[in-house]
Amino acid sequence: MFENQRFFSHLSPLERELSFRTEMGLYYSYYKTVVYSDSFTAGLRQLLQDNVTEYPDTINTFRRFNLLPEVILSAAYRVFQQFGGAGWKECYQINRGFGQPPIHSCVGLGEPSYFYLYAVFSLNGVMLTVFCLLCYLVSDSVLAALLGTLQFFYNHGEATRVQWTPPLRESFAFPFLILQLLLLSNILRSRQGTRLMYLCLSVATLCFMLPWQFAQFALLTQILSLFGVYLLRLLNMDKFQLIVMSCGVSFILNVILQFGNTLLLSSYYASCLLACLLVTRLLSPTIQYWFPWLLSMLMEVSLVLGGTVGIKMLTSLVMDIKDDVHIGALLLAKFTSYQDFHTQLYTCAAEFDFLSFETVQKLTTTVLLPLAGLSAIFIITKVLSRQHKKNDDKQDDGDVAMLVYHLVQCSAFAVMAILIMRLKLFLTPQLAVMASIAISPKVLSLLSNRQFVMVAIVTLCASSIVGVQNLREQINILDEFNAFEQEELVMWVNNSTPQDAVFAGAMPTTATIKLTTNRPIVNHPHYEDAGIRHRTKQVYQIYSRHSPQEIHRTLREMKVDYVIIEPSWCNRQYRPGCAVYQLWDYEEPDNVHKPIFCQTIQHQIPKPFQQVFNNNMYQVLKVN
Known part of the structure; x- marks a missing residue:
């Protein structure tokens, strides 16, 4: 391409x-x-x-x-x-x-330029293998993993820009996000993660953050999504704290390797890590003991969000850091009439506009959005039905925690993509992961093996009708730079x-x-x-x-x-x-x-x- x-x-x-x-x-x-x-x-x-x-x-x-x-x-x-x-x-x-x-x-x-390009394209080729493994992990089905991976290709123009802009930071960082999601999903699914698993998670998070200044925003949504899973009592406190500490270690190493990058030191991500750790370690046990579930959940949400904003403002004030004020101004300009020179430079660029209807239409015609919607319905139903089980019947806590995390994370990426179209590169692959769940044995458990294979093949064919055409159009783009x-x-x-x-x-x-x-x-x-x-x-x-x-x-x-x-x-x-x-x-x-x-x-x-x-x-x- x-x-x-x-x-x-x-x-x-x-x-x-x-x-x-x-x-x-x-x-x-x-x-x-x-x-x-x-x-x-x-x-x-x-x-x-x-x-x-x-x-x-x-x-x-x-x-x-x-x-x-x-x-x-x-x-x-x-x-x-x-x-x-x-x-x-x-x-x-x-x-x-x-x-x-x-x-x-x-x-x-x-040739130096070709050495550079081959490295970028090879890294993203390996990423597709990891992506297929991620789809298999969440679906427990080879056919479902194949569907999720094909959906990435069928929506290639909405999932990545590496084929047009290889030196961009996302080209180096995004493959490590997929690896990090694979490792995180494995930890969520396991009864108790090993030290090696948390170490690998920390390394993958570090590799995701080092190449890209915007990685912190994706990781911020990840920590908040995990906090949501924790509040639903699907993720125990110890495991959540270990994940937060693993991410915290990678953050500290990232700051050191970047010689104290001010954009990181004053980030909402750093503040959120600290707020989550303090609230869950010092206050959550007391709050959950004295207050009913719904009230305790609201209190913990308020403490984490308030602590995140408070720590962020205090850090920026003490260190006199103003590098990221334009991000708040940009979000303010999205919802109000506020404008200044810098926000207009952003909002006047197509990639920083709201998500277009054309993108939604493309994701729908490849059956990606409908499949992700079916997965969401299944996961929500699974959580609601789980509430009626006795504690000793809840043997699938890890699996449910993993599925709920991917649903919440997909919702967070959707909000990001709707606000800034450029961030659809987070949403589309996550939708493909959700799509793989839709034809997994978890959803189609009532079908026989033959019926399951038939449904999977029909779904693959339905996706391929427009998907193959999309891929052919991408490959057939012919031009010449001058x-x-x-x-x-x-x-x-x-x-x-x-x-x-x-x-x-x-x-x-x-x-x-x-x-x-x-x-x-x-x-x-x-x-x-x-x-x-x-x-x-x-x-x-x-x-x-x-x-x-x-x-x-x-x-x-x-x-x-x-x-x-x-x-x-x-x-x-x-x-x-x-x-x-x-x-x-x-x-x-x-x-x-x-x-x-x-x-x-x-x-x-x-x-x-x-x-x-x-x-x-x-x-x-x-x-x-």
């Missing part, structure tokens, strides 16, 4: 780097830094003391970004090269046409500007400049930092109605030498009101009568700016 969509094998090394847009390019640049350094340790030193990513500041990129995958892959590539890896590639010359000069291109593991204007810009930067020239511009473009030219930049697409959000807003004055003198003064204060302007950004919008200048108009309504800077410079370059490069897509102004 990746090759069909980009024709990657016939791109030059520069074109391949240009195809890694936005945050992908930023992360791939660190892999490239270590790969092409004089030594591995020299590359690490550059990452530990980086003055290119956020010029003029020198930052520890390990503390700011989730770089461990790139460091591991770059180290593996360097070792591979020492053992004859250079011979594992085939090179040829390609005539591009369109008046472009021919290029030299190589394919194979010996970015002649951007390539022209990069070539000009490399040939006409000094190595220490500082650039500013739109976030996707500055990431490309850093990756392809290694020139210092002042802003980039990693938006989970209060400082970089402030910097980006300052740079985006080039798309506002501010005066040329004010914009020039701001850029000079940021020590910018060149600013890259994309005229298409002046009017481009996902929905009405989402052009960048309109975001400024919302914040500064008194300026709506003034001219827009990015439109003005199309006719005349105001002093003291000087135009030094121009093509159909980019305009570069020198900040004299």
Whole structure:
């Protein structure tokens, strides 16, 4: 799919780097830094003391970004090269046409980009094996596991983006979430987990968190889901506390390996772990002894939620951390009329919109949603009927706890996906796990073996009617990457500007400049930092109605030498009101009568700016 969509094998090394847009390019640049350094340790030193990513500041990129995958892959590539890896590639010359000069291109593991891609795709291939095992564990049926795995493929476009955007953080992290769910399900199902099981859970959780800054939100819903299972008296206190402590150990190790990442230290996930542990260890026994079940459950929920919010606010206040305030603002903007510049940048992007009806329709036509709904009904019925059993008849507590957890977790992922469409990558695989339960012997226990097989085959066929068509459409997407204007810009930067020239511009473009030219930049697409959000807003004055003198003064204060302007950004919008200048108009309504800077410079370059490069897509102004 990746090759069909980009024709990657016939791109030059520069074109391949240009195809890694936005945050992908930023992360791939660190892999490239270590790969092409004089030594591995020299590359690490550059990452530990980086003055290119956020010029003029020198930052520890390990503390700011989730770089461990790139460091591991770059180290593996360097070792591979020492053992004859250079011979594992085939090179040829390609005539591009369109008046472009021919290029030299190589394919194979010996090429850095292919080594990187093969690692990502192999990891996600292994993930499907683990996913099949997870479906088998929850369903106790090979046919049901096959159905769940096929549902992942039949809804591939809604389940993953790895085929289009391999360097994204989720491509490295999500396989370890599936492994973690497998290990957690096994613990829930067992009578009493062993130390090895909890150790493996902790390692899998650590591997999930290290590559991705958003992993903490998925894990937050997981802990709250487990707390819900505990409140239903399906999960005993000791086992719940051991799971929480296992996750806590992985969290502490993650903070250490990321040099005290502030986004983690002040996260709701950290606060929730601590609140759950304190409430269940110190207060739950007393509350459950003195109060009836429903009242005690409400009290414990209030204590955990209140404790989570309180600890989070206290931590942020004491440590003066504001990196994640935009997340609360984004959720506030979803339900109220509140808007600011940063929330509008998010909400104006399609991937941060509400879940579309088209997605729901696709999940329904493959019978995924109906099957998950049947599983939900079965699990709820199972829990209700269980309440009427005597304690000595409840032999399936572990199995019920596992099923209820997956139902609650699926509900949590559904809420996340409905609020932010990008997070449907959590929901769709979880729905596939739920679908496998629908045709398991647990649900169809009244059927004979022959009848069970017939029902399973009919369900597989019904899913395949649209599912195979969806998969065929994905595979048949044919395209070819080209970015002649951007390539022209990069070539000009490399040939006409000094190595220490500082650039500013739109976030996707500055990431490309850093990756392809290694020139210092002042802003980039990693938006989970209060400082970089402030910097980006300052740079985006080039798309506002501010005066040329004010914009020039701001850029000079940021020590910018060149600013890259994309005229298409002046009017481009996902929905009405989402052009960048309109975001400024919302914040500064008194300026709506003034001219827009990015439109003005199309006719005349105001002093003291000087135009030094121009093509159909980019305009570069020198900040004299």
